[in-house]
Amino acid sequence: xxxxxxxxxxxxxxxxxxxxxxxxxxxxxxxxxxxxxxxxxxxxxxxxxxxxxxxxxxxxxxxxxxxxxxxxxxxxxxxxxxxxxxxxxxxxxx
Numbered sequence: 001x002x003x004x005x006x007x008x009x010x011x012x013x014x015x016x017x018x019x020x021x022x023x024x025x026x027x028x029x030x031x032x033x034x035x036x037x038x039x040x041x042x043x044x045x046x047x048x049x050x051x052x053x054x055x056x057x058x059x060x061x062x063x064x065x066x067x068x069x070x071x072x073x074x075x076x077x078x079x080x081x082x083x084x085x086x087x088x089x090x091x092x093x094x
Contacts, residue, residue: 032062035077042079044091055090 040050049055053062056069065073068087075083084091 035072038077038079039090042091044084044094045079046090046092049090 035056036051036053039045039055053060054066056065056072058064058066068083068090071083071086072079
């Protein structure tokens with residue numbers, strides 16, 4: 001009986017340790033939802049791209065920025081007429 005209890009405790013510890021270790025290995029996301037909101041609220045932003053992190057980032061989620069993400073940072077995280085002109089695929093014309 002004691003051996004079973006020890007085994008159950010050991011198994012629980014191993015599972016808890018594995019979960020804790022995997023949680024530490026998950027990369028942190030550095031994307032700023034407020035910046036996504038700036039694109040989403042822009043009257044010229046493409047509706048199909050709203051809420052899409054790849055507007056500013058390479059791949060899914062935060063991380064390495066694409067050309068637009070770099071230009072957006074350089075513009076002080078503001079959507080400007082110049083950005084709209086340079087990246088017409090991300091904006092609609094009215």
